[in-house]
């Protein structure tokens with residue numbers, strides 16, 4: 001037997017033991033990788049200054065000796081729990097002094113403290129985030145991440161991620177080698193042109209890529225050493241930041257047309273050359289480019305657009321949840337009347353997904369596909385969209401209402417949202433307009449006339465100040481018996497007499513981590529429509545009947561790791577079904593398609609990174 005086959009056998013044996021330990025639930029640390037010591041090529045202060053290897057006061061005495069750390073730390077060795085206790089005591093002092101929750105004005109200060117921890121000790125940062133996800137998701141993600149992006153020039157301390165600018169044309173293929181990691185699993189890339197509902201923030205938009213990747217680590221257990229936030233800086237059309245002398249990005253107007261495409265093409269070629277197995281999530285690109293880039297790359301690269309495809313799935317799960325919450329059978333979905341405010345990348349993505357699902361329920365014929373579009377009324381900045389509109393955006397065209405039909409309904413091209421709601425009496429009012437307060441008192445009053453026993457209101461725009469309405473407004477004006485889901489988190493509403501108005505968070509965070517993880521572990525070379533549909537259906541089916549009837553149609557964020565595992569497993573199953581899965585089970589080399597449902601879930605769980613300090617072993621470089 002050759003040496004390599006002996007080693008291979010030993011490795012497989014060790015992995016089996018770890019998996020067996022895992023099955024019996026006696027250890028929380030499940031990845032095979034985590035049990036191996038980490039090899040470091042540095043010692044002494046260099047270790048303490050490396051956030052990936054630094055354990056601070058948790059270095060054991062033997063490690064301190066091994067790594068020349070004795071005397072460089074206070075003598076009392078702390079457990080990781082004690083370290084976190086100390087850190088949290090500091091953070092809580094800040095919380096006690098102000099309002100807690102998603103709209104706590106101290107959230108920016110909390111972000112600073114957490115970000116400093118991220119810079120010092122990655123393992124501890126992710127442990128704090130995972131164990132307190134409900135509390136800190138609104139700090140590292142929406143809504144605070146919006147504020148962070150707006151104030152990025154002042155907040156910038158250390159770079160995190162890579163910046164590819166229009167100045168780097170011709171250099172990207174070599175630049176990618178400046179990134180230290182030989183393996184990158186997930187890239188989230190933005191060009192900063194539409195950050196949440198805050199518009200063009202140029203280079204400052206990198207904050208959103210960082211925030212999304214924090215959720216990839218926390219929810220999907222993607223190894224934080226293998227994530228890469230990317231900003232493609234092709235200029236900005238935001239006149240305010242263009243004039244700001246402290247702005248950190250290129251101070252020129254955005255590239256457009258072929259020049260713009262050439263930059264994005266070069267970036268894609270470069271990252272896929274260095275990391276052929278990476279998945280690239282496009283985030284917060286203005287609608288003008290979001291669809292074009294998706295069509296351009298989706299058949300050749302492992303990529304997806306979160307705002308178009310992730311949002312579509314989350315909204316679809318919400319719409320199906322609303323049908324269930326109304327006590328109707330799912331098959332009633334194609335009868336729902338849906339008014340959508342906003343026809344950008346997010347709105348159109350939702351409309352397409354909902355239309356396709358309705359058509360499938362109606363028999364998947366061309367006639368069904370044609371008739372399904374009649375369930376939607378789209379209102380954008382110019383009012384109701386009809387075929388009378390000049391220069392209709394081609395992506396929105398299929399949803400333009402017929403003029404005659406509209407007239408019969410008392411509507412016309414450009415009718416106001418309030419008129420549309422009055423006339424249509426929809427089951428669902430969904431907002432992806434980025435206009436805070438768009439669902440005004442009058443609009444919500446009009447929704448009281450809904451033909452549904454339990455209308456659903458989804459003000460999905462982010463961050464909080466861009467939400468189309470607040471839950472207080474919705475419950476107090478439309479009534480207690482509504483379904484409510486917002487993009488950014490809000491607290492539940494006290495309806496009196498012990499009743500609670502439940503606020504769901506209708507945010508793509510419930511899908512993108514599972515879509516990424518499932519694609520990664522399936523080995524699929526593309527992210528297919530079927531894989532996205534499977535993700536959405538998994539989310540839609542996740543809540544129990546009892547929860548749904550209470551108006552709880554999305555999980556609480558505290559369950560994000562569990563729903564992500566389920567979504568990832570569904571994505572893998574679909575990839576297998578479509579013969580796209582090229583991945584192999586790491587444990588013993590069995591082919592994915594031979595695994596049963598439970599085994600696929602275990603495969604997912606076993607490959608989710610969890611934040612525990614590895615033992616460090618020094619080796620000369």
Ligand SMILES: NC(=O)c1ccc[n+]([C@@H]2O[C@H](COP(=O)([O-])OP(=O)(O)OC[C@H]3O[C@@H](n4cnc5c(N)ncnc54)[C@H](O)[C@@H]3O)[C@@H](O)[C@H]2O)c1
Nearest residue numbers: 196197287342343344345346380381433461462487507508
């Ligand atoms: N909850 C989520 O998971 C989620 C996901 C993606 C996007 N979003 C949010 O959706 C919003 C829109 O994103 P986008 O990429 O589609 O943006 P976009 O700028 O491409 O589209 C905005 C759309 O809103 C329309 N609009 C503007 N003013 C309006 C008005 N007064 N009435 C009706 N419509 C109006 C515009 O005409 C346009 O069609 C953002 O706030 C974003 O944060 C939320």
Ligand SMILES: O=C(O)C[C@H](O)C(=O)O
Nearest residue numbers: 142196284307462507508
């Ligand atoms: O970032 C979010 O919170 C959701 C979404 O991707 C958005 O653009 O608003």
Ligand SMILES: [Mg+2]
Nearest residue numbers: 196283284307
């Ligand atoms: Mg987004």
